Amino acid sequence: MEVYLIRHGIAAEKGTYADDEQRPLIKKGQDKTAQVAQRLLSVGLKFDLLLSSPLVRAYQTAEILQQASLAKTIETFAPLKPDGAIAEWVKWQQQYQVQHPDAKIALVGHQPDLGNWAEMMLWGAIQGQIEVKKAGVMGLKIPPIGTPIARSTLFLHVPPKWLI
Amino acid sequence: MEVYLIRHGIAAEKGTYADDEQRPLIKKGQDKTAQVAQRLLSVGLKFDLLLSSPLVRAYQTAEILQQASLAKTIETFAPLKPDGAIAEWVKWQQQYQVQHPDAKIALVGHQPDLGNWAEMMLWGAIQGQIEVKKAGVMGLKIPPIGTPIARSTLFLHVPPKWLI
Numbered sequence: 001m002e003v004y005l006i007r008h009g010i011a012a013e014k015g016t017y018a019d020d021e022q023r024p025l026i027k028k029g030q031d032k033t034a035q036v037a038q039r040l041l042s043v044g045l046k047f048d049l050l051l052s053s054p055l056v057r058a059y060q061t062a063e064i065l066q067q068a069s070l071a072k073t074i075e076t077f078a079p080l081k082p083d084g085a086i087a088e089w090v091k092w093q094q095q096y097q098v099q100h101p102d103a104k105i106a107l108v109g110h111q112p113d114l115g116n117w118a119e120m121m122l123w124g125a126i127q128g129q130i131e132v133k134k135a136g137v138m139g140l141k142i143p144p145i146g147t148p149i150a151r152s153t154l155f156l157h158v159p160p161k162w163l164i
Numbered sequence: 165m166e167v168y169l170i171r172h173g174i175a176a177e178k179g180t181y182a183d184d185e186q187r188p189l190i191k192k193g194q195d196k197t198a199q200v201a202q203r204l205l206s207v208g209l210k211f212d213l214l215l216s217s218p219l220v221r222a223y224q225t226a227e228i229l230q231q232a233s234l235a236k237t238i239e240t241f242a243p244l245k246p247d248g249a250i251a252e253w254v255k256w257q258q259q260y261q262v263q264h265p266d267a268k269i270a271l272v273g274h275q276p277d278l279g280n281w282a283e284m285m286l287w288g289a290i291q292g293q294i295e296v297k298k299a300g301v302m303g304l305k306i307p308p309i310g311t312p313i314a315r316s317t318l319f320l321h322v323p324p325k326w327l328i
Contacts (some may be wrong), residue, residue, distance in 0.1 A: 043325060122293040
């Protein structure tokens with residue numbers, strides 16, 4: 001199974017919305033995300049499923065990926081919110097993998113969470129050494145059986161500048 | 165300082181040369197590496213220096229990067245040979261950094277060494293979780309003072325497929 005971790009695009013500044021969860025993508029964020037989506041398509045990528053943080057800026061990012069035909073379905077996944085628990089994702093993934101051993105799925109979320117989740121899947125500990133830009137994409141291979149924690153491999157980590 | 169780790173391009177098959185160090189790039193490897201070099205240029209990258217493994221397939225890769233005007237100078241650096249000691253690189257880097265605090269340099273070498281060196285600079289331990297394809301490129305930011313070991317950050321890891 002391949003898992004792509006995708007950070008939301010450029011959103012309205014922090015503090016401009018009373019409820020931070022409602023901050024939307026700004027025009028530039030929509031446009032850059034759409035360009036990134038086109039590049040993912042042109043490399044031949046398709047996702048079996050998009051799991052998205054329920055926050056507006058993430059869900060809108062997932063919608064742009066969906067509109068580019070990168071995936072048919074978006075599901076909101078609460079553990080992708082800031083400070084969400086990777087253990088919930090691992091539980092979900094272990095069940096999903098049984099039915100979809102060759103799936104490619106994308107998780108759309110936030111920093112520093114996505115970098116931390118990647119570190120957990122690669123090394124089993126968080127050291128904060130992975131930078132992820134807005135609309136940046138990481139790709140990890142997950143082992144076919146057993147936990148992904150400290151057992152996955154990194155094959156892709158690409159900022160939008162390199163995709164546009 | 166930014167350090168780019170670049171794996172050599174596709175070379176003649178293992179075992180086809182009596183001396184493995186003499187294996188050259190094949191035509192396809194030259195062509196793909198040249199395409200990768202053009203993409204690095206188009207993103208605006210320039211290296212202050214290319215350090216290359218002395219093995220033919222690595223040095224030829226460095227020459228292709230140089231011919232694309234990504235760098236003026238190639239120096240061979242013996243610790244970039246397979247199983248080379250990262251401690252030698254750290255010693256070199258600590259001295260170089262004093263004179264060139266904002267340098268961008270590229271190390272051209274082999275797998276699994278480059279993935280291992282990246283893991284050492286990011287996490288301080290080797291777990292073999294970073295895949296690097298031939299002509300693939302990783303980018304790390306090195307802290308301005310002190311050892312890069314377990315203190316660098318990863319901002320780029322991109323296979324050639326995503327560059328050409």
